[in-house]
Amino acid sequence: MSRFIFLTFNGLSFGAVYAALALALVLIWRTTRVLNFAQGAMAVATAYVALSVSDWTGSYWIGFGAALAAGFVLGAVVERVAFRGADRMPPLNTIVIGVGLLILIEAVMGMLYGSANRGFPAAYSTRAYSVGSTALFSKQDVFTVGSVLVLMLVIAVLLTRTPQGLRMRAAAFAPEVARLLGVRVGRLLTLGWALSGLVGALAAMLVIPTGLGLFPQAMDGVFILGFTGAVVGGLESPVGAVVGGVLTGLALSYASGYIGSDITPLAALVLLVVVLLLRPTGLFSGSQVRRV
Amino acid sequence: MTELLEVEGLCAGYGAAPVLHDVDLRLAPGTITAVLGANGAGKTTLLRTLSGLLRPSAGRIDLTGRDLIGLPVERRVMLGVAHVPEGRGVIGELTVQENLRLGGLWRKGAGARRETDAAIAEVYDLFEPLARRRGYHGHQLSGGERQMLALGRALVARPKFLLLDEPSLGLAPVVAASIMALLRTLRDASGMAVLLVEQNVHSALAIADEGVVVSLGRVVARGKAADLQADEGLRHAYLGF
Numbered sequence: 001m002s003r004f005i006f007l008t009f010n011g012l013s014f015g016a017v018y019a020a021l022a023l024a025l026v027l028i029w030r031t032t033r034v035l036n037f038a039q040g041a042m043a044v045a046t047a048y049v050a051l052s053v054s055d056w057t058g059s060y061w062i063g064f065g066a067a068l069a070a071g072f073v074l075g076a077v078v079e080r081v082a083f084r085g086a087d088r089m090p091p092l093n094t095i096v097i098g099v100g101l102l103i104l105i106e107a108v109m110g111m112l113y114g115s116a117n118r119g120f121p122a123a124y125s126t127r128a129y130s131v132g133s134t135a136l137f138s139k140q141d142v143f144t145v146g147s148v149l150v151l152m153l154v155i156a157v158l159l160t161r162t163p164q165g166l167r168m169r170a171a172a173f174a175p176e177v178a179r180l181l182g183v184r185v186g187r188l189l190t191l192g193w194a195l196s197g198l199v200g201a202l203a204a205m206l207v208i209p210t211g212l213g214l215f216p217q218a219m220d221g222v223f224i225l226g227f228t229g230a231v232v233g234g235l236e237s238p239v240g241a242v243v244g245g246v247l248t249g250l251a252l253s254y255a256s257g258y259i260g261s262d263i264t265p266l267a268a269l270v271l272l273v274v275v276l277l278l279r280p281t282g283l284f285s286g287s288q289v290r291r292v
Numbered sequence: 293m294t295e296l297l298e299v300e301g302l303c304a305g306y307g308a309a310p311v312l313h314d315v316d317l318r319l320a321p322g323t324i325t326a327v328l329g330a331n332g333a334g335k336t337t338l339l340r341t342l343s344g345l346l347r348p349s350a351g352r353i354d355l356t357g358r359d360l361i362g363l364p365v366e367r368r369v370m371l372g373v374a375h376v377p378e379g380r381g382v383i384g385e386l387t388v389q390e391n392l393r394l395g396g397l398w399r400k401g402a403g404a405r406r407e408t409d410a411a412i413a414e415v416y417d418l419f420e421p422l423a424r425r426r427g428y429h430g431h432q433l434s435g436g437e438r439q440m441l442a443l444g445r446a447l448v449a450r451p452k453f454l455l456l457d458e459p460s461l462g463l464a465p466v467v468a469a470s471i472m473a474l475l476r477t478l479r480d481a482s483g484m485a486v487l488l489v490e491q492n493v494h495s496a497l498a499i500a501d502e503g504v505v506v507s508l509g510r511v512v513a514r515g516k517a518a519d520l521q522a523d524e525g526l527r528h529a530y531l532g533f
Contacts, residue, residue, distance in 0.1 A: 163397050170383055170394050177381040180343060181445070182369035182398025 002134035007257040008250065013141040014210075015249020016148040020203035021219075021226025022233060022241035022248075023152065027196040029235050031172040031189055034086045037098035040223030041105035042078065042197060043204035046071040047120065047214055048113055050205060060121060067201045075197020076190050083193070084186075087175070109216040117218075122209035144206045151202055152242060155195065159238070168192060225252070228268045232275045234282025243283060247271065296321045296485045297342075297453055302351030304341040311337040312509045315351070319453070319485040319502075324475060326500035326517060327489045334509040335489040336378055339455045342487070343375035344368045355453060369398050372452030378461065378489075380442035384431030388422055391430055391441055395448030408448060415444035418474070436467035443471070447478070454486045460495065468492070472499050497521045 021039065028036050036042075049070040054063030082101055086094050124139035159165035170178040171188040178185050207222055208214050229248040233240025248268060255267030275283060299317035303310060311334045319325050327335045340346040342353060344365035353360040360368055383391055392415060396408030416423035419440040425433065433441060439459055446454060456475075460468035476499050479486055490496035497503055503520040505513040513526050520526060 163393075166386075166390055166394060167397060169386065169390075173385045174381065174383045176345065177377065177383060178394075179345070179365045180369070180375045180377065180381065181394050182366050182449070183394070184366050 002132075003257060006128070006135050007253045009137040009141060010257075011250035011253030012246065013137065013144050013249070014207070014253065015229075015246035016145045017203050017207040017222065017245075018225045018229040018248045019242040019245025020148050020151070020199050020206070021222060022229035022245040023155070023238055024196040024200040024203065025227060025230045026233070026235060026238055026241040027155075027192050027199065029230070031168075031192045032083065032087045032094075033091070034083055034094045035098065035227075036078075036083075036196070037095065037223075038078070038101035038105060039196070039200050039226070040219030041102045041109075041216070042074050043071065043200040044208075044214070044216060044219045045074060045105055045109055046197075046201035047204045047208050047218070048109055051113075051118065051120065051214065060123065064123065064205055067205050068198050071197040071199075071201025071204075072194045073197070075200075076194040078197070079190050079193035087189075106216040113216075115215055117213040117215045120208045120214040123205075126210060140210065144210075147202065147206065151199060152238075155199070155238070164188075164191075225249075225268055228272050231272060231282060234285030236282075237284035240282055240284025294321075295319065296356060297487075298352070298354040299342070300352045302338075302341060302348055302353065304337060304346050304348040304351075306337075306346075310349070310509065312341065312348075315506075315509075315511055317487075317504065317511070319487060321452070321485055322479055322483045323501040324479050324486040324488055324499055325502040325504065326493075326496040327487060327504055327506060328493055328496065328520075329506035333506040335506055336457055337509070338506065339375060339377075339457050339487065339489055343373055343455055345375075366398070369449065372449075373455070374446040374449050374451035374453070375455040376442045376446050376457060376459065378457040380438050382430040382433070382438045382441050382445075384429060386430055387426065388428055388430070388433070388441055389426040391445050392422075392448050395445035398449065411448040411450055415447055418447075419444050435462050436464070436471075439463060439467070439471055443474075447482075450482070452484055454484055455489075456486060457489045458491060459488070460490060460492050468495065472496075475499055494521075 024039055025036060028034055046067040050063035050067035053066040054060050057063065078101065082097050083094065122140045124143050126138045126140045128135040128138045130136065159169060167178065167183045168188050168191065170181070171183055171185040175185045203222070203226070204219055208218055212218055225248055226245065229245030230241050231244070232247055233242070233244025248271060251267050251271045252264050256264045295318045297317065297319040299315060302315040303312055305311040315338060327338060329335050337346065341348050344360070344363060348361065355371055355373065358371060386394070392412045393408065396411055399408060421437050422440055422444060425437065430438065430441065443459065459471055463471065472495050475486060475488070488496055488500060497517045497520060500517040503515065503517045504511050505520065505526065513520065
């Protein structure tokens with residue numbers, strides 16, 4: 001039982017990261033139909049920004065804030081420069097742009113910082129609290145889950161309780177109608193990408209210190225798991241992204257703990273296949289109708 | 293009477309395919325003008341060009357003396373242009389209240405919220421079924437209710453110039469008739485100019501003050517609605533009755 005509890009907490013902590021990355025992907029997918037393959041690389045770039053700023057200022061938290069700000073700006077710039085008009089492009093074009101951007105960002109990070117794995121400090125201790133002989137969770141786990149929860153709450157409030165959120169939803173569901181109502185759809189797409197970049201940056205800042213380390217390809221594997229979470233949740237739904245991400249984290253944690261860490265990637269695949277067999281559009285996708 | 297909208301020599305199309313050719317149009321405030329013609333005549337293209345969804349290749353569009361050419365859709369909304377597109381454009385994933393609120397979000401500054409709330413209250417007075425379903429999502433409404441919502445959402449903007457594309461499409465005759473009757477009431481109450489594209493020629497001419505007949509992207513006839521209805525040759529040649 002103690003092992004189960006530990007694995008559950010561990011799964012929730014990593015699941016929160018996958019949920020954040022899944023949310024970043026969904027925020028873009030539902031507005032532009034782009035699956036941003038460069039999301040992980042963009043997140044790594046923001047972690048490098050954090051490293052540089054922390055080294056320069058001597059403050060971890062200024063670096064942390066700089067990473068989030070860099071994610072916000074990078075998301076907006078990527079939309080403006082690389083993906084403007086993506087909703088009118090053939091899907092293959094957006095995939096090529098995304099993969100090209102992934103290679104470009106990782107190459108630039110390699111040139112600037114080298115390809116060696118750098119240690120990256122966690123915000124809080126990663127030593128797990130124990131009750132008796134049962135290890136439960138660390139301060140870093142609490143920070144991970146808490147910060148992702150807070151960010152998701154902020155995004156949920158933004159989307160559902162503010163005029164800007166209403167405009168964003170209208171632009172996502174019916175861009176032409178939104179324009180006819182005076183909504184500047186282009187600006188909101190940029191804002192969506194910026195938010196996505198910020199959420200991705202948070203995911204990187206939370207997962208890189210947990211043994212992953214910082215190197216240009218650090219988030220490639222995490223991106224796959226975030227993508228798994230997004231697909232499991234249904235790609236259309238921010239709530240689905242969160243649930244899908246957490247489910248992915250839990251599935252991987254249990255598989256790793258009870259079967260073996262070698263089996264972990266397979267667990268993600270099994271989860272994906274099972275969910276898609278039972279519900280081909282994902283757990284929270286309301287409809288198979290595609291916006292055209 | 294001073295014209296609200298003046299269109300001269302308007303040409304527009306999709307890519308290399310021209311659809312509208314040298315269209316002239318004048319609308320006075322407080323009037324309904326019906327745009328009539330067969331499928332593919334260019335009626336919807338005309339509306340899309342006037343609202344800014346489609347960029348014209350030539351011509352002039354003046355709204356109360358302000359040149360609209362080159363202005364994006366969003367700016368035209370702020371100047372008083374409202375376009376209810378074919379199929380109504382109700383956003384099914386949003387509630388009735390959210391759809392209506394969206395109609396007033398272009399407003400800026402102090403008092404914007406208050407003005408939008410007042411306009412929404414007027415819409416609820418006008419369309420009682422919407423008031424009872426304000427928490428429903430757009431996709432939960434009937435066809436008639438969706439049309440009310442689309443029209444109501446346009447009215448929240450308090451437009452000077454309303455473009456309506458096929459408002460009776462897919463509606464039961466009695467519902468379509470009530471929507472048409474309402475347009476006259478709105479015209480009289482608000483003083484806005486309405487450009488109405490409608491397949492149902494009889495009902496369109498019954499409520500319109502003026503009419504223009506479009507064929508192959510050109511205006512082939514215009515005049516008082518009653519005169520158009522009485523012109524047997526025109527009816528046979530272009531209007532199919």
